Amino acid sequence: MGAYENMIKIEEIRRRMGEGDYETAQKILDTIPLRKIKNTIDLSIMVEVFEKNGKYEEAFELLLKIYQKSKTRKVVFQLTTLSIKLLHVEDAEYYFQEYQRLAPNDFYNYIFRYKIDKLKGEPYETLIATLVKLKHKAYIEKWAYELAKLYYKAGMEEECIQECSDIILWFGKGSYVEKAKMLREYFSGETSKEKMIEELKRRAQLAKQSKEFQDDSEDIADLSNSSEENNKDSEKEK
Numbered sequence: 098m099g100a101y102e103n104m105i106k107i108e109e110i111r112r113r114m115g116e117g118d119y120e121t122a123q124k125i126l127d128t129i130p131l132r133k134i135k136n137t138i139d140l141s142i143m144v145e146v147f148e149k150n151g152k153y154e155e156a157f158e159l160l161l162k163i164y165q166k167s168k169t170r171k172v173v174f175q176l177t178t179l180s181i182k183l184l185h186v187e188d189a190e191y192y193f194q195e196y197q198r199l200a201p202n203d204f205y206n207y208i209f210r211y212k213i214d215k216l217k218g219e220p221y222e223t224l225i226a227t228l229v230k231l232k233h234k235a236y237i238e239k240w241a242y243e244l245a246k247l248y249y250k251a252g253m254e255e256e257c258i259q260e261c262s263d264i265i266l267w268f269g270k271g272s273y274v275e276k277a278k279m280l281r282e283y284f285s286g287e288t289s290k291e292k293m294i295e296e297l298k299r300r301a302q303l304a305k306q307s308k309e310f311q312d313d314s315e316d317i318a319d320l321s322n323s324s325e326e327n328n329k330d331s332e333k334e335k
Contacts, residue, residue, distance in 0.1 A: 100133075103134065106125050107129070110125050110146060137166055144163070156175075157179045157180070173192055174196055177193050177196050186213065186216050189209075189212075189213050193213060207228070211240075221251040225244065225248070238273040241273070246280075
């Protein structure tokens with residue numbers, strides 16, 4: 098009877114997840130004795146529930162259980178991702194090396210390398226070099242703009258302007274294009290840092306519940322705390 102009840106609950110979890118109702122899915126999951134679940138497919142859906150609800154430690158522990166049975170590319174990808182979210186640098190390095198072995202040509206290797214190095218506090222030069230390699234492998238809006246921000250924070254004005262121009266030319270429209278336009282306008286003197294930050298805050302408020310909100314929040318922190326922030330404004334005042 099217990100196994101049948103668990104099966105019914107897992108199917109209900111799948112349905113709730115399909116509807117985007119992650120909160121209810123979590124409540125159902127909390128009633129299931131995880132030690133009794135052996136099927137890796139069922140465990141995978143539970144990992145997703147935990148992750149969607151920000152329960153990264155729980156998701157990581159379940160993934161380790163799956164990893165013991167199936168060291169697939171997908172599982173190693175998830176372990177690397179969660180290790181980074183948990184700020185576990187050593188684990189992230191370990192699983193990243195494993196992922197590189199399984200998927201040596203995947204462009205995501207550069208993204209993992211960048212995220213781990215950022216956690217480790219590596220200098221801008223190192224972070225920039227990795228994203229430049231990613232750009233040559235796959236030009237992706239989010240990471241192109243991340244590269245532009247790095248140029249900004251490193252005080253590399255010419256490179257930042259060029260990267261923003263590339264983003265605008267390649268992608269044409271979208272949130273990252275708009276952000277690139279703002280950053281380029283800042284360097285051209287068409288807008289101030291304060292106005293740029295205020296616009297990002299406005300965007301974050303409009304998209305408060307979305308992933309874009311998280312990106313905008315990171316932008317606000319990155320652009321506000323840049324080591325170059327005072328230099329540019331003081332140059333304009335002269």
